[in-house]
Structures are given as structure tokens and as C-alpha cells.
Amino acid sequence: MRARSTASGLALALIAAACGGGGAGGVGDNTPQGEEITAAPSDAQASLFVFGATYETGDEIAKTRVDRFQELYPSVDVEFSESGFEEQPFLSALASGDPPDVVNIPRNQLGTFIARGVLDPLDSCLEAEGIDMGVFYESAVEQVTVEGVAYAVPEFFNSRLWMINTKAFEDAGLNPDEFDFSDWDAIADANEKLTKGGNRPTRLGIDPKLPEFLPLWAVANGTPVISDDGMESQLDDPAVAEALEFANSLHEPAGGRTSFLDFRDTWDFFGAKNQFAQDQLAAMPMEQWYLTVLAEASPDVDLTVRPFETRDGEPITWADGNSWAIPAESQDKAAACAFIRAMTEKDAWLAAAEARAQTAKKENQPNTGVYTGNREADEEIFANLDLGEWPWLEEAVQVVRDVQEHAWSLPPSPASAQFENAYKAAGDEVMNQGTDAEQVLTQADERVQREIDRAAR
Amino acid sequence: MSANTGLTNQQREFRWAMVFMSPWIVGFLVFMAGPMLWSLWLSFTDYDPLRANTAFVGLDNYRELLVDPEVRTSLWNTVFFTVFYVPGTIASGLALALLLQRVGRAVGFFRTAFYLPNITPAVAVGALFLLLLNGRDGLVNQALRAIGLPGPSWLNDPAWIKPGVILMMLWSVGSTVIIYLAALQNVPRDLYEAAEVDGAGAWHKFRYITLPMISGAIFFTLIINTIASLQLFTEVYAMFFGGQESGAAGQAALFYVIYLFRNAFEFFAMGYASALAWVLFVVIGIITVIQVKTSKRWVYYEGD
Numbered sequence: 056m057r058a059r060s061t062a063s064g065l066a067l068a069l070i071a072a073a074c075g076g077g078g079a080g081g082v083g084d085n086t087p088q089g090e091e092i093t094a095a096p097s098d099a100q101a102s103l104f105v106f107g108a109t110y111e112t113g114d115e116i117a118k119t120r121v122d123r124f125q126e127l128y129p130s131v132d133v134e135f136s137e138s139g140f141e142e143q144p145f146l147s148a149l150a151s152g153d154p155p156d157v158v159n160i161p162r163n164q165l166g167t168f169i170a171r172g173v174l175d176p177l178d179s180c181l182e183a184e185g186i187d188m189g190v191f192y193e194s195a196v197e198q199v200t201v202e203g204v205a206y207a208v209p210e211f212f213n214s215r216l217w218m219i220n221t222k223a224f225e226d227a228g229l230n231p232d233e234f235d236f237s238d239w240d241a242i243a244d245a246n247e248k249l250t251k252g253g254n255r256p257t258r259l260g261i262d263p264k265l266p267e268f269l270p271l272w273a274v275a276n277g278t279p280v281i282s283d284d285g286m287e288s289q290l291d292d293p294a295v296a297e298a299l300e301f302a303n304s305l306h307e308p309a310g311g312r313t314s315f316l317d318f319r320d321t322w323d324f325f326g327a328k329n330q331f332a333q334d335q336l337a338a339m340p341m342e343q344w345y346l347t348v349l350a351e352a353s354p355d356v357d358l359t360v361r362p363f364e365t366r367d368g369e370p371i372t373w374a375d376g377n378s379w380a381i382p383a384e385s386q387d388k389a390a391a392c393a394f395i396r397a398m399t400e401k402d403a404w405l406a407a408a409e410a411r412a413q414t415a416k417k418e419n420q421p422n423t424g425v426y427t428g429n430r431e432a433d434e435e436i437f438a439n440l441d442l443g444e445w446p447w448l449e450e451a452v453q454v455v456r457d458v459q460e461h462a463w464s465l466p467p468s469p470a471s472a473q474f475e476n477a478y479k480a481a482g483d484e485v486m487n488q489g490t491d492a493e494q495v496l497t498q499a500d501e502r503v504q505r506e507i508d509r510a511a512r
Numbered sequence: 513m514s515a516n517t518g519l520t521n522q523q524r525e526f527r528w529a530m531v532f533m534s535p536w537i538v539g540f541l542v543f544m545a546g547p548m549l550w551s552l553w554l555s556f557t558d559y560d561p562l563r564a565n566t567a568f569v570g571l572d573n574y575r576e577l578l579v580d581p582e583v584r585t586s587l588w589n590t591v592f593f594t595v596f597y598v599p600g601t602i603a604s605g606l607a608l609a610l611l612l613q614r615v616g617r618a619v620g621f622f623r624t625a626f627y628l629p630n631i632t633p634a635v636a637v638g639a640l641f642l643l644l645l646n647g648r649d650g651l652v653n654q655a656l657r658a659i660g661l662p663g664p665s666w667l668n669d670p671a672w673i674k675p676g677v678i679l680m681m682l683w684s685v686g687s688t689v690i691i692y693l694a695a696l697q698n699v700p701r702d703l704y705e706a707a708e709v710d711g712a713g714a715w716h717k718f719r720y721i722t723l724p725m726i727s728g729a730i731f732f733t734l735i736i737n738t739i740a741s742l743q744l745f746t747e748v749y750a751m752f753f754g755g756q757e758s759g760a761a762g763q764a765a766l767f768y769v770i771y772l773f774r775n776a777f778e779f780f781a782m783g784y785a786s787a788l789a790w791v792l793f794v795v796i797g798i799i800t801v802i803q804v805k806t807s808k809r810w811v812y813y814e815g816d
Contacts, residue, residue: 143777150561167780171562266762316668317647472778480582483762487670498581506779509558 102132103390106148106155107140107377115410116425123406124397131390140164140377142472149173154384157391162198162209162378163475166285166467169206170510174380176204180392190401192374194462195428197283199378201467207378208399209428213342214372214458215271219359221447223249223258223337231338231359237368239301247308249337254310256318259330262339263302266482271340271373272298274463275365280478285468286507290478291500296492303486312486331356343426343455350421350448360451362458374462376428404432421445423452426459433459469510470503477503555786562780573787583788585763586771589674593767594741597678601737602730605688610718612689613696623693627686638750641680642667652679667751670764677748677765688733695729696722724812731811735803742796745769768792 110121110133121133136144140160148154160168168174181188188196188205195209217236224231227248235241242261249260263272270280278294281287289295306312322330325348330336332353340363349356362370379395381388397403404427415422424440427433437456442449468474481499485492519527530537555573559566577583612622629637644651645666653663666676703721712720723730744767752765753774772792776785 142780146561146777146780168562171560171780172564173562313647313665313669317665320642320646320667321648470779476774476778480762487764502581 100130100132101387101390102134103157103387103394104134104136104155105157105159105394106136106145107138107159108135109137109139110135112137115414116407119407119410120398120403123403124394127397128390128393131394133394149382149384154382154386156381156385156387157394158380158382159210159377160207160380161375162195162207162467163375163465164471165199165207165378165380166201166469166471167510168380169201169467170469173382174206175383175385175388176206177208177381177392177395178204180381180388180395181205181208183389184392184396186396186399190431191399191428192430192459192462194374194464195376195378198375198464198467199380206467207380208395209376209378210399211376212374212426212428212433212459212462213344213376214374214426214455214462215268215340215342215363216372216454216458217338217361217363218331218341218345219338219361220331220334220336221357221359223334224359227337231361234361235368236361237364237366239366243301243304245337246305250308253308254314256309256314258334259309259315259318259336260338261305262315262319262336263305264340265299265302265486266479268340268373269295269299269302269478269482270465271363271371272302274373275363275371276301277366279463281466281468281474283466285466285471286511288474288477288500288504288507290481290503291493291497293493296496299482299485299492299496303482303492306486325352327352329353329356331358346448346451346455347423350423350445354421354445354448356447358447358451360447360454362454362461370458370461372458372462374459374464378428399427399429401429401432401435404429405435408432408436421448423448426455430459468507470506473506473510474503477506551786552790554783555790557783558781559783559786560780561782566783569783573784574791576784577787577791582763582766582771583768586766586768589764589766590742590744590768592674593678593681593744594738596675597681597741598734598737600678600682601685601688602733604682605685605733606692606730608685608689609692609696612693619693623690626689629684630686632684634746635750635754637680637684638747638754641676641683641747642751645676645680673752673764677744677751680747680751681744688737691729691733692726695726699725727811728813731803731807735800738799738803739796742792742799743769745773749773 109117113121113135125131125133136155138144140158142164145155145158158174165174177186180186186208188208191209192212195212196205199205199207199209219231219234221231224234224245227245229245229248234245246260249258250256251258265272273280273292273295276294276298278289278292278298280289280295282289303312306315309315309318318335319330322335323333324330329349329352331349346360349358363372365371379398381391381395385391404425408425411425412422421442421444422440423442424433424436427436433456437452440449440452442452465471465474477499478496481492481495484490484495556568556570557566558569558572608626612619612626615622632640645653647653647663647665647668650663650666652666656663664672664675666672666679699722703725704717707717707721748765748767749770752762753770768788769792772785772788775781775788
């Protein structure tokens with residue numbers, strides 16, 4: 056009965072949202088696109104509603120930068136949604152005619168909103184505030200740029216790398232520092248050796264992290280899942296199917312995907328008894344933020360970090376992160392633009408990194424730094440990092456820093472949510488039903504291409 | 513007839529009845545009927561709330577429904593769930609109500625205990641059952657292993673995900689139990705006494721007295737549980753789609769309203785989502801009509 060009332064509420068919300076949009080008109084209706092921003096916010100009292108970000112419940116990285124903005128612009132009253140970005144409340148805010156002034160949005164989702172005219176191009180903002188997009192990582196800038204126009208400013212920069220249980224590798228006679236991750240046969244052999252317990256595993260060899268990491272396996276196999284402009288699905292490329300089949304085969308030594316996942320679900324992923332500390336996993340590709348988790352939860356874990364590699368032996372990472380954008384209907388674009396600059400400029404990041412360092416020192420934990428989208432900020436942050444007490448972390452951070460220049464990112468697609476759903480659903484079908492990967496991915500490609508074409512109209 | 517107003521008492525009562533009903537009527541028209549009709553219109557458009565233009569697309573959304581593999585998957589998952597959950601909840605609800613009827617003074621405690629899951633937030637239920645149903649160390653499988661049964665992978669094996677969801681939803685059988693318990697307590701004692709005089713055993717009393725006398729309550733729970741099953745959303749969304757990676761469950765746990773929600777609020781395909789909503793509305797309507805028609809053969813009303 057609760058499900059009934061919930062679903063009824065959902066149906067009503069759907070209908071109400073539909074009514075709010077007005078049918079023939081939408082949020083982008085008659086909105087001035089790319090309104091000229093000519094000056095920083097004046098001293099007059101202004102208010103700024105920031106969506107998709109937290110302050111009261113945020114960490115020192117968020118608070119330090121916001122406090123700095125408030126010092127620079129004391130007349131601007133800033134209010135936060137105090138939650139991460141969610142499509143539904145964002146849609147409700149837009150449809151109800153109460154749009155936020157600035158929004159923190161995952162770069163992977165930007166394309167959907169750019170294609171619909173929800174976000175302002177930032178040309179005049181960048182010019183007015185003197186924001187140099189050249190200081191940000193190239194792949195991050197590509198994620199926020201459509202046809203040469205930037206629609207957002209990158210915030211963080213998440214890279215994916217191999218995280219390796221050093222002892223497990225060494226016990227299996229493998230050298231984690233020299234293991235050839237470009238050789239997929241070698242990965243498969245190592246996986247057999249590293250898996251313990253067979254059908255009821257007590258240690259997984261290699262977790263391919265499917266279907267979420269399919270884009271990384273595909274790009275390592277030579278073909279990104281989508282074209283550089285985000286307009287052509289490439290899921291039907293045989294290289295993508297080959298990548299999916301190979302990565303899926305890594306579940307087999309543990310008795311297949313079901314027993315693999317059943318065991319994985321028991322891990323204390325964020326705790327002191329995590330899978331590396333407990334020797335429950337030998338290796339997995341993972342976002343670099345997990346190093347910070349390990350540094351706090353089990354700083355003495357014996358971990359080796361290596362870059363993901365293409366089959367040609369080149370380092371590669373799949374990078375993403377958040378970004379700051381200005382909705383077309385923002386009420387105070389000058390203040391929004393100043394806020395974006397204050398959240399992403401070098402000095403703001405240095406202050407935030409210093410605050411993080413102080414927190415880590417106070418809690419007697421290693422400080423793994425802050426991985427920003429701003430290359431210049433990162434250079435200073437990581438030049439001053441002291442991890443001598445934790446040599447594995449020091450090496451790991453250097454690997455992360457090196458691989459950042461070899462990043463590939465999902466380009467902005469007008470149907471980004473549908474595209475993510477398409478490759479995950481196809482991956483699920485192949486893994487769960489044993490269906491031919493090429494056939495499933497070809498069908499998924501046809502369907503999602505229709506969605507992209509429709510969204511781009 | 514009143515000499516003052518020229519209205520009969522009946523007319524005057526009707527007028528006052530309308531006055532008192534008008535808040536509900538206005539609410540119904542503004543918040544239910546109007547939006548429903550509007551969503552019917554939207555189902556014939558390509559409405560995207562973030563776009564300036566909306567085009568009339570005729571039956572395109574409904575045609576797409578017919579060939580969309582995820583509609584087929586989500587419908588199959590939903591029908592499977594309904595077919596097993598509804599009889600399951602009626603049978604277990606009735607069994608528990610019959611047991612409760614015999615516990616005497618402790619009935620109040622058990623009634624509260626059984627009802628507690630219904631006031632637990634649905635998202636919390638989903639999170640709780642992620643732990644209980646874990647294929648390796650979950651409490652459910654530990655219990656099964658204790659009696660020598662191999663516990664399945666409730667959360668990761670596509671063949672067991674829907675049975676796992678049914679198990680989770682049966683945990684909230686309390687509201688059905690309360691309805692049956694009330695119905696059972698209303699069955700006249702003298703009917704049982706008369707049957708006992710005629711030598712009827714426990715089974716015959718249950719079959720020929722209890723069941724017919726509570727058939728109205730059973731019919732009511734059949735209707736509402738069927739509708740609730742076809743609209744299953746919150747618990748499953750929290751378990752398998754609420755932020756964490758989809759894992760194996762993606763397609764096996766894709767219920768119809770979840771797919772509708774994703775189209776509306778993740779893909780912004782509101783026109784298509786409206787068509788999905790209307791198909792569900794029609795399906796629920798047809799099933800309910802069939803249930804009402806067939807009920808005449810087995811539901812006993814005291815006034816009949």
C-alpha cells in the first residue's frame with residue numbers, strides 16, 4: 056500500500072511537472088542565451104542560490120572556498136541546496152520558475168542540459184572574470200565544451216587507475232610494479248592465479264568493475280564507446296564487444312559473476328576492514344578518490360597503484376568530475392560568474408588544500424591532496440605534499456599525477472543519461488544472460504543513436 | 513415545498529451536499545482529473561520539459577512502447593512479481609490473522625509488531641533487505657543454511673532477484689493481516705456453534721463459514737495489493753537504482769514504474785513517460801474490472 060501511495064505521488068509529480076512546463080513551452084522558452092556579463096557583482100546586496108553543492112554539511116574543501124568568496128563579496132548572500140546534483144529536483148526548480156543562479160553538475164551529464172539550452176554559454180563570463188580555460192586539464196575542458204563554446208568550468212578531476220594488493224601479487228609470483236597491464240592474456244592468467252576459493256571465493260583476482268567501467272576497457276582496446284563530439288554511439292564497434300567479453304571473462308575463476316558479486320557485496324568498502332586490508336581482492340581499476348578513503352581507513356595497507364594501459368602499452372585513464380555552470384534563467388549571472396571563478400581559481404584551491412592538510416594533521420592521517428581540474432593549482436598542491444611516512448601513498452599520488460595527462464573523457468552528449476543506461480544495460484545482458492556481446496551492443500547502439508539524434512534536434 | 517425559497521427539501525439538501533462536497537470536487541478537478549487529462553494529451557507529444565518546442569507525434573509513443581525491449585522486460589518483471597506476491601500476501605496475511613486470533617490477550621502486541629514494517633520508511637526497508645538478502649552472509653541465507661538449504665543469490669542472480677523482492681515485500685504483510693483480523697473478529701460466533709452442533713470439523717468451519725464471511729475483506733486486499741504490485745517502485749529503486757552501481761540487478765529489477773520514472777526524470781522523455789503511465793492505467797483498469805466481475809461468484813456480502 057505504501058508502494059501504491061508512493062507511485063501515485065510519482066504519477067502526480069510527473070503530471071504536475073508536466074503542467075508546470077506548460078506543454079507548448081519549456082524552460083528554455085524565450086530565455087536569453089548567453090546574456091552578456093560585463094562586470095563583477097556590485098556592492099549592492101545580492102543573493103545567490105547554488106544548486107548541487109553543500110556548505111553546512113560540506114567538507115573543508117567546500118567551506119574554505121565558499122568562505123573565501125564571502126570575504127571577497129560580503130554583499131552577496133549565498134544559499135546552498137545542501138545536496139549533490141540530482142536531475143529531479145533540478146528539473147523541479149527549473150519548471151517551477153525558481154531556477155538556481157549557479158549549478159554544480161557532473162561533467163558526464165552536461166551534454167543533456169547544453170543540448171536543451173538550459174545552461175548559458177560562458178564566453179562573456181570567462182572574459183569578465185578573466186577565467187583562463189587553458190589552466191584546466193584538456194580532457195576536462197573538452198567535457199564542458201560544445202562546438203568551441205565552454206558551458207561550464209571544471210571543478211574536480213577524477214582519474215581511474217589500477218589499485219593492486221601488493222602482497223597478493225607477490226605471493227602469486229607477480230611483480231606489481233612491472234606487471235604488464237597492456238597484455239590481456241597476462242591479466243587473465245594472473246586473475247586465475249590470484250583468485251582464491253573457486254566458486255565460493257575468499258579472494259577475487261581482478262575486479263573488472265563492469266558494467267560501469269566498460270568505457271575504460273573499450274578505450275584501452277582502441278575504441279571509445281562514443282565519438283569525440285558525443286554525437287555518434289560506437290557501441291557497435293567490435294572492439295567494444297571484445298573489451299566487454301574479455302572483462303566479463305575475469306569473473307569466471309570466482310565461479311561466475313553471481314558468486315563474484317555475492318562476495319564483493321560483503322566487503323567493508325569504506326572501512327578499516329576493506330578488501331585490500333583483508334586480502335579479499337588482488338586488483339581493480341578504481342577512481343583515485345578511493346586512495347583518500349584507504350589513507351583514512353587503513354593507511355598502512357600495502358597497495359601499489361599503476362596506470363591503466365591500452366593494449367599498445369600506453370597509459371590511459373578515464374577521467375571525469377564536477378563542473379560549475381550558470382542556468383540560462385539565473386537571476387544574477389554576474390554574481391554566479393564571480394562565484395564560479397572563486398571556486399575554481401588557483402588561490403581558492405591552494406587555500407582549500409591547506410585546510411585539508413590541517414585537518415589531516417589534526418587527525419594524524421595522511422594528506423593525499425586535492426585533485427582539482429585546475430592544472431596550475433595541482434602543480435603547487437602536489438609539490439608541497441609530504442607523504443614520506445606513507446611511501447605507498449607517495450608513489451600512488453605520483454602515478455595519479457602522471458596519468459592525468461593521458462586522460463580520455465566521455466564527451467558531452469545530448470543524450471548522456473540514455474547513453475550511460477545503454478552501455479550498462481547491454482553489459483548486464485551479456486553478463487547475466489550470456490548473450491553474444493556484439494549482437495547486444497549493436498542493438499543497444501541502434502536504440503541509443505536514435506535517442507542521441509532525437510535529443511540533438 | 514418551502515414557501516420561502518420555492519425549493520423542495522430534497523433540492524435544498526442536494527444544494528447543501530454540493531456545497532460541502534465542493535472542496536473535494538475542486539481538488540479532484542484541479543489536482544487529479546485536470547493533470548490526468550493533460551498527461552493523456554502529453555502522451556501524444558514529444559514533450560520534454562527542458563525544451564521550448566513540443567510537437568504532436570500522434571501514436572508514435574505508443575508504437576515505440578510496442579517495440580521497446582525495456583518495456584517488455586519491465587512489464588514481465590512486474591507481472592511476475594504481481595502473480596506471486598498478491599496470492600502470497602493474501603495467503604500469509606490470512607494465516608497470520610488466523611494465528612493472531614488465537615493468541616488471546618497478547619493480540620494487541622502482535623498486531624503492533626506485524627504492523628511495524630508498514631510504518632518503516634520504504635527506503636530503509638530497501639537498505640535493510642540489502643543486508644538481509646546478501647547471498648554470502650545475509651541473515652536469510654544463514655537461516656536457510658541452518659536448516660540445510662543452500663541460500664540463493666537473492667541480489668545478484670537474475671533468476672532470484674524477483675523472488676527476493678517478493679520476500680522483502682511480504683515482510684510488510686501487516687496491513688493485510690490487520691484487515692483480515694478485523695474481518696475474522698466480525699464473523700458471528702453463533703455460526704461456528706451451529707456448525708459444531710452439526711459435527712463440522714476445523715477445516716469445514718474454515719472453508720464454509722470463515723472464508724465466505726471474510727470474502728469481502730479478501731476481495732478488498734486482492735484489489736489494492738494488485739494495484740500496489742503493478743505500481744511497485746520505492747523499495748526496489750532504493751535497493752538497486754538508488755545511487756549505487758546497478759550491479760547484476762539492472763534489468764532483472766527493472767519494474768514498470770521504475771522505467772517510467774527513469775524516462776520522465778532521467779531521460780526527460782515526459783511524453784513517452786506519459787504514454788507509459790496511461791498504458792499502466794489501462795492495464796490496472798482492465799485487471800480491476802475483471803476482478804470485480806469475477807468477484808460476484810465468490811464474494812459474499814451480508815446484504816445479498
